[in-house]
Amino acid sequence: MDRATWPRHRIIWFLLMNLAQAILSLGSRRRLTRASLVFALIGPVTASFAEDDVVKVGPAQVQTLGIRVVHPVSSRTDLTLPYPAQIVIPTPQLWVVSAPVAGMVNGLSVARGDRVNIGQPLVTLESPSFVSLQRDYLQAFAQDVLAAQQLKRNTDLFEGKAVAQRVLETSQTEARQASIAVAERRQMLRLSGLSDAAISRLTSETAITSTVSVTAPQQATVVEIVVSPGQRVEQAAPLVKLARLSTLWAEIAIPASSIRAIRPGARVEIDGYASPGHVILVSETTDAATQTVLVRAEVPNTGELRPGQTAAVRIGFLSSSERAWEVPYSALVRRGDKASVFVAIEGGFRLEPVTLLAEDQDHVVVSGAITDKDEVAVSGITALRGILLRLGAQ
Numbered sequence: 001m002d003r004a005t006w007p008r009h010r011i012i013w014f015l016l017m018n019l020a021q022a023i024l025s026l027g028s029r030r031r032l033t034r035a036s037l038v039f040a041l042i043g044p045v046t047a048s049f050a051e052d053d054v055v056k057v058g059p060a061q062v063q064t065l066g067i068r069v070v071h072p073v074s075s076r077t078d079l080t081l082p083y084p085a086q087i088v089i090p091t092p093q094l095w096v097v098s099a100p101v102a103g104m105v106n107g108l109s110v111a112r113g114d115r116v117n118i119g120q121p122l123v124t125l126e127s128p129s130f131v132s133l134q135r136d137y138l139q140a141f142a143q144d145v146l147a148a149q150q151l152k153r154n155t156d157l158f159e160g161k162a163v164a165q166r167v168l169e170t171s172q173t174e175a176r177q178a179s180i181a182v183a184e185r186r187q188m189l190r191l192s193g194l195s196d197a198a199i200s201r202l203t204s205e206t207a208i209t210s211t212v213s214v215t216a217p218q219q220a221t222v223v224e225i226v227v228s229p230g231q232r233v234e235q236a237a238p239l240v241k242l243a244r245l246s247t248l249w250a251e252i253a254i255p256a257s258s259i260r261a262i263r264p265g266a267r268v269e270i271d272g273y274a275s276p277g278h279v280i281l282v283s284e285t286t287d288a289a290t291q292t293v294l295v296r297a298e299v300p301n302t303g304e305l306r307p308g309q310t311a312a313v314r315i316g317f318l319s320s321s322e323r324a325w326e327v328p329y330s331a332l333v334r335r336g337d338k339a340s341v342f343v344a345i346e347g348g349f350r351l352e353p354v355t356l357l358a359e360d361q362d363h364v365v366v367s368g369a370i371t372d373k374d375e376v377a378v379s380g381i382t383a384l385r386g387i388l389l390r391l392g393a394q
Helices: 003-024 034-049 059-065 128-159 165-191 196-205 256-261 381-393
Strands: 054-056 068-070 083-088 094-098 103-108 121-126 211-215 220-225 238-243 247-255 267-270 277-286 292-300 310-315 325-328 333-335 338-345 348-359 363-368 376-379
Touching (some): 054 381, 128 165, 128 196, 165 196, 256 348, 267 292, 325 376, 338 363
Antiparallel strands (some): 094 238, 220 238, 267 277, 338 348
């Protein structure tokens, strides 16, 4: 429409809005909202005032439509709103110490929560099968010694042409088989928890024992004891669960609508905890029941965090230089997967696209071409959207 005709339309607009206010004063007899009255009266007259997501309204119309504005508040550094997280032990740092042989638990040397060093005794077992393993090893060792002596004697005889080569080859084969048998039995004893020093003592003293001491494979913390004294266990049955707690995982459930702002490597802060962590996983699947996405962060542990506890965490946005703004949830305008806010301008409002970074039931954190000096509409949004849609249809 020709701009030369604007003054006449502005007069018509003013008259229409005064008429709307007069009708609204009738109150309950009409039961019409301000927005619906404006939509009914606005017609094509105001179409000339729209320019690409801009709604032209004056102070009187702002009051009539019940529009209220607030200034965006700078969000805490570049972090999201707090999300609940569960502190868990990383699976690569959790392992189970099992019974090397079948037997009965004779005693426990540690309790839940104890820190243990490598080689420290954890559980003592009484095992008849352990006795058999030692006996088999000693028998194999004796056969190996005998086979070695026989090989040396036949080698000397062969060099003196006293025996045939076939006899020497037979002795060599028997000696090799005896060495293999000893190696096998020695390995079985190692798997049963005997150290090389203990095996050497067994070899020299032939002192067979029925007691097996199960030790810690490395420095760790006892997180669970599975057995109790007097309990009978089978071979490979779990005895004690150990974990290394130098680093922990924080598993966070993020609303699917906010996940696009989070990437692996993003900074993670736990409320009340000084050392920050970082995101190591953003799940590629969404929980169907809660519509949340699992985000896993790795956090160094100085002893303040404990597996099983819950905490509030904040996650860094995709870009650390990005300015983030917190506004009331009611200010957000969704159009498909896009988000916008109405920003006050001279003579009306502009629909400004923003990137949604985080949200809860009361607030949203967004980034975009807005500042803390702007005024963002937080009420009357339906009226502004309705006007904008009608103008766009003209």
